[in-house]
Amino acid sequence: MPVVWSDRHHLHEPGGEFWVGVRTPGSELPERAERIRDALLEAGARFVDAEAHPDGAVLAVHDPAMVAYLASAWKEWEAAGLTVDPGQDRVVPYVFPHPGLFSGRPPAVPAAVAARAGRFAFDTMTLIGPGTWEAARSAVDAALTAADLVLGGAPAAYACCRPPGHHATRTCFGGSCYLNNAAAAAARLRETGGGPVAVIDVDAHHGNGTQAIFYEDPGVLVGSVHVDPGAGWFPHFLGFAAETGAGPGGGANRNLPLAPGAADEEWLEAVGALVAWARECGAQVLVVALGVDAAAGDPESPLGVTPDGFRAAGSALGALGLPTVVVQEGGYDLSAIGPLVREALTGIEEGMRA
Numbered sequence: 494m495p496v497v498w499s500d501r502h503h504l505h506e507p508g509g510e511f512w513v514g515v516r517t518p519g520s521e522l523p524e525r526a527e528r529i530r531d532a533l534l535e536a537g538a539r540f541v542d543a544e545a546h547p548d549g550a551v552l553a554v555h556d557p558a559m560v561a562y563l564a565s566a567w568k569e570w571e572a573a574g575l576t577v578d579p580g581q582d583r584v585v586p587y588v589f590p591h592p593g594l595f596s597g598r599p600p601a602v603p604a605a606v607a608a609r610a611g612r613f614a615f616d617t618m619t620l621i622g623p624g625t626w627e628a629a630r631s632a633v634d635a636a637l638t639a640a641d642l643v644l645g646g647a648p649a650a651y652a653c654c655r656p657p658g659h660h661a662t663r664t665c666f667g668g669s670c671y672l673n674n675a676a677a678a679a680a681r682l683r684e685t686g687g688g689p690v691a692v693i694d695v696d697a698h699h700g701n702g703t704q705a706i707f708y709e710d711p712g713v714l715v716g717s718v719h720v721d722p723g724a725g726w727f728p729h730f731l732g733f734a735a736e737t738g739a740g741p742g743g744g745a746n747r748n749l750p751l752a753p754g755a756a757d758e759e760w761l762e763a764v765g766a767l768v769a770w771a772r773e774c775g776a777q778v779l780v781v782a783l784g785v786d787a788a789a790g791d792p793e794s795p796l797g798v799t800p801d802g803f804r805a806a807g808s809a810l811g812a813l814g815l816p817t818v819v820v821q822e823g824g825y826d827l828s829a830i831g832p833l834v835r836e837a838l839t840g841i842e843e844g845m846r847a
């Protein structure tokens with residue numbers, strides 16, 4: 494399948510992350526995408542450049558105020574002199590407008606640039622640097638270009654996106670995600686009509702952003718298999734089985750949390766259940782949020798999926814026989830990320846042919 498790529502991903506160098514107040518190196522690095530590209534080039538994949546899309550496609554899934562903030566946050570930070578005093582080279586939040594502060598009234602927009610950093614961020618791990626906005630925007634463009642290829646008749650297309658997107662909601666960002674690439678692709682694909690779009694998220698972590706964006710929307714089914722947040726894993730507050738959608742979207746959301754240590758057998762059973770669910774609900778188009786951090790050996794998750802497991806999952810997803818957009822999410826083992834993505838994509842193509 495065609496691979497959509499943008500060189501602009503490397504403009505985003507997170508420069509680490511703050512976890513429990515300590516600056517750690519972080520793992521969402523430019524090298525992730527390079528390793529995937531190398532593995533797919535070696536496998537003979539055809540690469541397509543991401544095409545710029547108008548902001549409307551971003552605003553279909555994000556609040557205009559958050560988008561405007563992300564676009565200007567770094568320039569604002571630099572202009573306010575925060576890179577010199579106190580000497581912070583990334584936008585780092587320190588105060589957050591928790592709903593419990595406001596008695597139901599809308600929070601003020603803080604006058605202090607340093608305080609504005611917490612307005613849309615939900616954690617301290619998702620830092621903004623000089624090229625973050627350009628890279629995040631190019632990742633959405635890659636996902637939308639893949640959607641366009643599929644709308645144009647390609648059976649499947651893969652967006653090699655970075656930074657990832659599935660933790661970003663309509664109004665807040667975090668979890669190394671800024672804009673929700675998979676959600677933007679799903680919103681684009683729903684224009685085809687005839688039945689719902691299914692988003693199946695196989696990243697090791699719950700796709701809380703995609704869930705939140707479509708929670709009341711019967712037109713986009715969102716299913717996620719991930720390590721159980723109840724066992725102490727990010728995103729901690731969300732990703733439980735009881736979250737099934739609301740209002741007209743009631744029943745259109747499905748979470749399958751797995752215990753730490755779960756490997757191919759349990760994980761593939763859950764992927765199979767999401768595939769069956771999408772089929773029963775009459776899905777017409779598929780978006781696969783392809784994180785490969787459920788792999789054994791990934792530093793960010795305790796799941797134990799093998800390369801064969803990723804191939805088998807791909808095959809199950811491909812067997813749905815739907816036009817399919819694959820969007821890259823997590824995966825942090827640099828030595829494995831390329832081959833794991835290659836196995837998953839090969840599996841999807843095999844499943845489609847079977």
Ligand SMILES: [Zn+2]
Pocket residue numbers: 696697698784786823824
């Ligand atoms: Zn993840």
